[in-house]
Amino acid sequence: EGGAMVAVEATEGEVRAALVDGVSVAAVNGPRAVVVSGEASAVEQVAATLAGQGARTKKLTVSHAFHSVLMDPMLDEFRQVAEGLAYEPARIPVVSNLTGEVAGPELSTAEYWVRHVREAVRFADGVRALQAQGVTRFVELGPDGVLSAMAQGAASGAEEALFVPVLRKDREETIALLSALGRL
Numbered sequence: 001e002g003g004a005m006v007a008v009e010a011t012e013g014e015v016r017a018a019l020v021d022g023v024s025v026a027a028v029n030g031p032r033a034v035v036v037s038g039e040a041s042a043v044e045q046v047a048a049t050l051a052g053q054g055a056r057t058k059k060l061t062v063s064h065a066f067h068s069v070l071m072d073p074m075l076d077e078f079r080q081v082a083e084g085l086a087y088e089p090a091r092i093p094v095v096s097n098l099t100g101e102v103a104g105p106e107l108s109t110a111e112y113w114v115r116h117v118r119e120a121v122r123f124a125d126g127v128r129a130l131q132a133q134g135v136t137r138f139v140e141l142g143p144d145g146v147l148s149a150m151a152q153g154a155a156s157g158a159e160e161a162l163f164v165p166v167l168r169k170d171r172e173e174t175i176a177l178l179s180a181l182g183r184l
Helices: 012-018 040-052 069-083 110-118 123-132 146-154 173-183
Strands: 003-008 023-030 033-039 057-060 137-140 162-165
Touching: 003 040, 012 023, 012 033, 012 040, 023 040, 023 123, 023 146, 033 040, 033 069, 033 146, 040 057, 069 110, 123 146, 137 146, 146 162, 162 173
Parallel strands: 137 162
Antiparallel strands: 003 033, 003 057, 023 033
8 A cells, every 4th residue: 555656768777866755667668668666755756757758657557565664564564475386387487577688497386486476577677688589570469469468569670570469458459469469
């Protein structure tokens, strides 16, 4: 309770320089696409500072201040649940949103998932890691094309890659799916 998240059009370095107690970097989605999270008043202070430096900001509609200190009270209980799960090694390579790199055996541990709740999402790093692995086709399975647009912004040489959302808010599902398949 009492948390907020704000998307900021600034570099990670610019955002980190403006952070105050109670605010964390929640996500790095692109070179100039960072999300801050934490106590609402502190997040508003950081957003105002960055807006004063010329950054565009947008308050996100969220139920919790994910990836911030406000998640700390639930981490022990989350860890207990995660420790009760059975894990299997990944059968296909998985790029971790926690590290932005191809994940190893840590993906099959409770501690990894506890860290994932609390630490920043390294989405932009993950997109670049996929490109380094030779990926040129990105397919978004979600309710809209927000991540496809972010991935395109994070990618180097994005003109050589294809970013396709399967669903779009403004289109009927069957038409959106068939259009995505056609583009691919």
